[in-house]
Ligand SMILES: Nc1ncnc2c1ncn2[C@@H]1O[C@H](COP(=O)(O)OP(=O)(O)O)[C@@H](O)[C@H]1O
């Protein structure tokens with residue numbers, strides 16, 4: 141009995157230890173990846189054509205989903221806001237409420253989640269496929285650094301694209317809220333805009349929202365590209381990597397959003 | 407210097423996880439010739455090429471190219487050396503978002519600031535050499551396997567390298583394409599004065615053009631010499647491999663760990 145307890149305890153401790161080591165190793169490998177890509181970033185600023193192409197893939201192709209989602213989220217905010225605010229006889233504040241929720245939280249966060257699903261997964265699959273078809277090896281053999289040619293432009297493109305997408309999401313969201321609150325539920329047009337422009341602060345709200353979007357873009361791009369770069373070079377390996385990329389990126393966005401919000405708005 | 411070997415592999419050992427792929431392997435690759443490295447699938451031929459070009463680091467031992475230890479080179483020096491190397495990958499490894507012309511022009515554009523007409527000329531010459539001048543506008547997905555490999559070959563020697571490495575250039579090709587590739591490799595080597603390494607298990611094709619050949623098995627070189635010497639080898643293993651006999655000393659099975667019970 142005692143032997144059994146001892147054995148189980150040892151096994152438990154060993155298991156815990158190896159899990160911790162595994163997690164640390166994973167973190168270390170990601171840190172090394174980031175370390176390797178940093179010197180490549182300035183170089184890719186000058187590769188305008190490479191960069192433009194990636195901005196097109198990450199940004200422009202994400203527009204339909206961002207526009208649609210932004211419109212619906214804004215409309216729902218208009219409805220719910222109106223519903224709650226009428227009980228306090230202050231339904232003109234629905235504009236402020238819609239705008240603030242979108243600018244501070246929903247714009248950056250929902251845009252980032254959609255970005256992780258649409259652009260992040262595509263980045264992982266693309267880089268994973270480049271690895272499994274030996275294109276990354278071929279670049280190294282041609283004395284071209286894959287960090288400079290493949291990874292860095294995609295990170296920069298994400299940093300440029302996601303804040304813009306978040307802004308577009310916010311704008312369509314406010315429009316959606318306006319259509320529902322003013323066009324449908326009869327809130328006063330002037331009050332809707334006047335209260336909003338009075339209550340929304342440029343620095344506290346807009347800049348902070350943008351900062352969030354930039355941070356999310358960096359995290360999503362690094363997670364997605366790391367998963368692709370380190371994927372097992374088979375079709376199964378790439379498919380697993382793509383799933384992991386979206387799941388990790390989404391969870392990290394939500395967790396980091398909480399941290400950023402608590403730093404910015406308390 | 408003229409007769410010194412271009413590539414020297416000294417006591418090279420390499421592990422994948424706990425599996426030993428190479429065990430104190432030594433080999434000298436002669437300058438200006440075609441060397442064949444043969445062995446059944448999974449013996450580590452691709453791995454050996456990657457060790458030679460410095461994409462993998464050996465567990466112990468050295469690879470010397472022109473007397474320089476590949477693994478002691480700085481990143482820049484290694485990249486400079488790589489411009490002297492061309493590699494034909496097993497899958498071709500063309501960049502899928504560029505067409506044939508841009509794929510071949512890619513190394514030129516990355517490394518040299520040349521006027522576009524000059525690049526076009528160089529690319530056209532290389533395409534002519536592999537017989538695909540008309541295919542310049544096609545995308546990699548539109549090429550047959552044999553065409554893709556020839557385009558990859560054109561890209562591999564577009565920088566006029568000193569060395570060319572071929573990873574299984576004949577696998578999966580029809581007999582005509584194989585013949586085309588064999589004569590192409592031979593012509594290239596002779597006219598450009600290259601040092602070539604062909605890694606392959608297509609014994610007949612590769613021995614028909616190699617001047618020096620060796621056979622790999624279980625992490626070691628079991629036989630080396632001219633193709634004639636190899637044919638006369640007394641090793642059962644080499645005879646089995648060269649003649650493709652089903653029965654002999656070659657283990658068909660992946661090594662089995664002893665079953666541990668409990
Ligand atoms: N990335 C890898 N990770 C783990 N094992 C590998 C990897 N690549 C190759 N191997 C193993 O190393 C051995 C040699 O592979 P390889 O060099 O591709 O052989 P060959 O080219 O002669 O067919 C194989 O048994 C293979 O299973």
Ligand SMILES: [Mg+2]
Pocket residue numbers: 451452453496573574
């Ligand atoms: Mg191979």
